Amino acid sequence: DIVMTQSPSSLAVSAGETVTINCKSSQSLLSSGNQKNYLAWYQQKPGQSPKLLIYLASTRESGVPDRFIGSGSGTDFTLTISSVQAEDLADYYCQQHYSYPLTFGSGTKLEIK
Amino acid sequence: QVQLQQSGAELAKPGSSVKISCKASGYTFTSYYISWIKQTTGQGLEYIGYINTGSGGTNYNEKFKGKATLTVDKSSSTAFMQLSSLTPDDSAVYYCARSHGGPRAFDYWGQGVMVTVSS
Numbered sequence: 442d443i444v445m446t447q448s449p450s451s452l453a454v455s456a457g458e459t460v461t462i463n464c465k466s467s468q469s470l471l472s473s474g475n476q477k478n479y480l481a482w483y484q485q486k487p488g489q490s491p492k493l494l495i496y497l498a499s500t501r502e503s504g505v506p507d508r509f510i511g512s513g514s515g516t517d518f519t520l521t522i523s524s525v526q527a528e529d530l531a532d533y534y535c536q537q538h539y540s541y542p543l544t545f546g547s548g549t550k551l552e553i554k
Numbered sequence: 555q556v557q558l559q560q561s562g563a564e565l566a567k568p569g570s571s572v573k574i575s576c577k578a579s580g581y582t583f584t585s586y587y588i589s590w591i592k593q594t595t596g597q598g599l600e601y602i603g604y605i606n607t608g609s610g611g612t613n614y615n616e617k618f619k620g621k622a623t624l625t626v627d628k629s630s631s632t633a634f635m636q637l638s639s640l641t642p643d644d645s646a647v648y649y650c651a652r653s654h655g656g657p658r659a660f661d662y663w664g665q666g667v668m669v670t671v672s673s
């Protein structure tokens with residue numbers, strides 16, 4: 442199974458700041474066939490289901506604000522949230538959608554000071 | 555609009571089984587796989603498996619083989635997951651989620667079902 446290691450486990454920032462969340466996979470998520478990275482990011486607000494933010498490492502899901510930016514390739518990926526807003530209070534998870542069984546990172550809790 | 559509506563919370567005794575449902579609406583049911591994901595405070599999000607809603611074919615995470623059984627009723631656009639031989643470790647929130655074939659990211663999720671196993 443591909444192990445997903447996420448960091449940090451939690452962070453607290455003030456509104457307007459920029460946040461970076463890291464995700465590392467135990468093997469490459471880059472497909473040699475199409476040169477795409479099979480990595481997704483989800484946001485889970487308190488009491489809600491996870492919501493897809495980013496897939497294929499950097500493709501924003503429809504309706505997701507452009508302050509959410511996914512980047513990286515191979516085994517190292519980043520979710521950047523620019524100009525954090527109070528509504529961004531949530532847990533964030535990375536997930537590889539490269540091979541079965543699909544696996545998730547352990548999550549990052551984002552708190553707003 | 556796309557919706558995955560899951561059944562209600564379950565309280566079950568150790569050794570028993572529960573069957574939870576996920577009713578889809580707002581899209582062509584057989585064009586998407588339905589996967590099931592377990593969420594606990596300690597283990598985070600764990601992928602259980604998927605069912606190909608068109609063919610009924612399934613894929614299970616080895617960890618959940620023998621624990622979960624996935625089925626589908628195309629006539630009602632509903633997917634089911636049965637959990638058997640329940641133990642307290644099966645207490646969790648279980649989500650269904652759809653993907654366009656596999657392996658893919660999950661673009662819509664159900665609201666989750668809390669299963670509590672207790673004597």
